[in-house]
Amino acid sequence: MKKCFLLIIYLIGNISIANCSDIISITYNTQLEQLSFAVNNLKEQLFYKGKQLRINEFKSSSGEKDILIITKGDIQNPFDTMVAETDFEGLKSEGYRFKRVNNSHTLLVLASDEKGSAYGVLELKEHLELNPNLKEIKDKVVNPAFEYRIVKYNLPWSPYRSNPATEIHTHISRDIAFWEKFLDMMVENRLNVLSLWNNHPFPFMIIAENYPKASPFSEDEMEEWKTFWKTLFRMAKLRGIQTFIVNWNIVVSPEFAEAYGVNEYNDLSDVVKKYTKESVTQMINEYEDLTGIGVTLADWMGNFGEKEMTPQKREDWIEETIVAGMKEANRPVKFIHRSVLAGDPIAMRELIDRAGLEEPALVEIKFNWSHGHSTPKLAITHDYHSGELDDRFWNPIPENYRIQWMIRNEDFFILRWAQPDFIRAHINENAKEYVNGYFIGSEGYIPAMDYSHKPSPIKTWQYAFEKQWMFYKTWGRLLYQPDTPDSYFIHQFELRYGEGKGAPLLEASKLASNMPLRLASFYRSTWDYTLYSEGFIEAEPSSKTEWFDRSSPFISIDQLINHETLDPDMISIVDYSKKTMNKEKIGSDQITPLALAELSENDSKRALELIGPLYSQTNEYSGALESELDDISTWSYLGIYFADKLRAGVALQDFRNTGDIEKKKLAIGLLEKCLEHWDQVIKYTKDRYNPTPHVSTQRYGENFTEFSWELLRPQVKRDIQIAKDSK
Structure with a gap:
């Protein structure tokens, strides 16, 4: 006879499960619908792993149990002697506790309500995805941070x-x-x-x-x-x-x-x-x-x-x-x-x-x-x-x-x-x-x-x-x-893409996903149409200004220069250029446009480094991995574009303030690099994404009924001419 491992889940008032090497036994109040839904979910996963989940109703309280689920106050619960009231102390609604019973194989899952017990079962499922050994589940309390x-x-x-x-x-x-x-x-x-x-x-x-x-x-x-x-x-x-x-x-x-x-x-x-x-x-x-x-x-x-x-x-x-x-x-x-x-x-x-x-x-x-x-x-x-x-x-x-x-x-x-x-x-x-x-x-x-x-x-x-x-x-x-x-x-x-890919994917996703956060922090916006970060679009200004260009929703170099910031620690380009020209002190806690550009470029380049080796492995698992990598690449080149556009904005505004022609040349050169970065964005999106209906661009007429990065290329190129025409 195979030795069984007992896991008990106790929802303030209910008990569940028992487990063998091939059979896991779970005991709970099967009249609780949300909990039954979660248990059936667990049962399905175990089936695909070659294991059987044996479900016991509370009234069948005899025999060894792997998992026992108990909800506080459940009148169906016959296991009150196994659990003290103090075991439920500190449990919030939707929270749960894992607890061993007197060093036995049984694991209790205790919860103050049915949803908490269901979440406990869902964590068991996640544990078994990674580790089939129930014995390694530790005593713990989990409570939701937000109701x-x-x-x-x-x-x-x-x-x-x-x-x-x-x-x-x-x-x-x-x-x-x-x-x-x-x-x-x-x-x-x-x-x-x-x-x-x-x-x-x-x-x-x-x-x-x-x-x-x-x-x-x-x-x-x-x-x-x-x-x-x-x-x-x-x-x-x-x-x-x-x-x-x-x-x-x-x-x-x-x-x-x-x-x-x-x-x-x-x-x-x-x-x-x-x-x-x-x-x-x-x-x-x-x-x-x-x-x-x-x-x-x-x-x-x-x-x-x-x-x-x-x-x-x-x-x-x-x-x-x-x-x-x-x-x-x-x-x-x-x-x-x-x-x-x-x-x-x-x-x-x-x-x-x-x-x-x-x-x-x-x-x-x-x-x-x-x-x-x-x-x-x-x-x-x-x-x-x-x-x-x-x-x-x-x-x-x-x-x-x-x-x-x-x-x-x-x-x-x-x-x-x-x-x-x-x-x-x-x-x-x-x-x-x-x-x-x-x-x-x-x-x-x-x-x-x-x-x-x-x-x-x-x-x-x-x-x-x-x-x-x-x-x-x-x-x-x-x-x-x-x-x-x-x-x-x-x-x-x-779980999706294979062992060894998770760490670089997560780190690259983090670094690349900073791009829209930084743009929205730098470029103060209010209602829906005032910013669309992944498209570098402002379809309607936050306030009426002389510099707002209504011929296109694209954020031009002039708009980037003159716009105020949302994050109080950030300095706009126009203010930064003025401060440097006047040799005003900038606080150590303030983020200048050039510092923001450095952060954006460094994160974006590091993300590209992390995912580079993964492209050769896209055929081993889901084809979706290639799309994940292409999205990270797209964000990264948008981040590099943003970095050089910030630098170009500072140089162009410095030229306008001082007349230094070298600053103008620098701005033009940076905006030409921006066009190269944008072409990389197009490279990673053109063959994957359709021109897409977008709510915020339709007020600009026939040329902007749909969004794509390729459709905006003329506007990216136009920035170069704006710099050349500047006086």
Whole structure:
């Protein structure tokens, strides 16, 4: 008879598993759905490794167990004598503890709730990927750093940004097969909330009882929509993922506007208020697995002209519609209150006070506006007024809400990105008492169809989020556990691409991924169109300036010279040139354009050195490795381009200040080198990526309806002429 190894997982109140050399025994409460989902996931992995997972229900408590899973307070648990109350001390929601039982083979997994137990099982799965020996699992406690780890997903119907870059995702965003993979990715990466955003969700979810003409769908069509939503919300709940529907205000459907004689936007009439309130109630009642609802003081709450609403009137409208509708529903739900420029923290606090929520509200604040992938220092938010941050959102510390930083990504949609050191620094800088979560996501990008990549043998993934797998993995895992070491991410690379490749891939990814962070930190931007880092594009200026060139979205040398910085420690080119001309002292903690150029070039060249040897190994494993390497190369040459453009900007501005012709010659030479760097970017992208519809460039006419690096080459070359023409 083979000797068995016993592992017990104890979720405050439940016990699981026993293990032999070929058979692992797990014992847990099989009535817990989220936990059962995780166990079945483990069972599938073990099957492919030639092992069997034997599942025991609690009532079958006899015999040796490898793994015993117990959730605190589970009334089904017959193993109370094995675990003390003190074993659960210090465990937060979604946390877990691994503990050996009296030096036996049994491993307990203890958790305060079902989600914690499921996460414990997922870690067991990850351990077994690396090491098949359960005996080597050490006693430990794992707790989430943030309660809310949220994905922002913009829906392509009734979209905030209506354009080809949005519409192309409509079919996939209604495909349950897509959502199954997306939700599985979220669980794997410990992302625990899916927030779904569009202008006006109700016509796609309900036929309003008193306003049936609000929806364009027949009863049969609405049944199809309901099946989709219920399946999605159920799938998410099974995986321990909360779901929120978030809308903009004040909007109704075109059908509602026509049928009931109102405006589609900015209509403050009683009929729109009544319809909105009743729709909120009906939606909550009809979708029992929906976690909550969100609302934003946004563009269509009378921002302009005679209908402009004061912050207080905006909150009053939300109270009379969204909050009132929530109160009349047959169950409580959670509430997201998005904070934007149009709001006021005092009016918002008072609204949340009156809402009478059972759980603290979620207040989302954009970190550094629409460009969270910049400096980890909080420089601006969407509530930014008169050059100062409004700290009244968190001062004094709120009692009935907590803040979640929105890390909006409007800066890279095509190239892969992974910089765990940046995420760690961000968390270390901004994990305040009043913060309990993060949002990650975009407004102009939906991670569904990967329409940018050309069909190719190296395209081994189906969906866009699968190509950006390390973006979600680094953000999700570090928000859950900030001390997750680099060794974990190295191992994830090696699982995909083979032993020995993980360390150089991770280090090169880090170095190359600094490029967009540095550009966004140097080039101060606010809303969505003010920067697209991977394209070196500014489609709309942050403020009206004489130097802004409306003939092209490309950031010209003049724009780079004159633009202010976002990071307060950085010095703009125009200010740096003036200081050096006047021989002013520059602080030791300040980052000059030339110092930034040096950092960008050094990191980029080192990344290219690290991945050079890996190109000869791309045929051994997934063809996706070649695409990973090409993306790192692209970022690297963009980083070298940025470095020489910074140097050229300093030289050109010095010439303009002093008349030194040698400075002008230097600038021209550097910009000619920039064109060579850009040609390298084209080399690594032209054959892989299609010219891609992009939300921010379409206002520039027929020449800029799509984005590609090759299409911008004339603008890169134009910089040389700007320098030559300078006087």
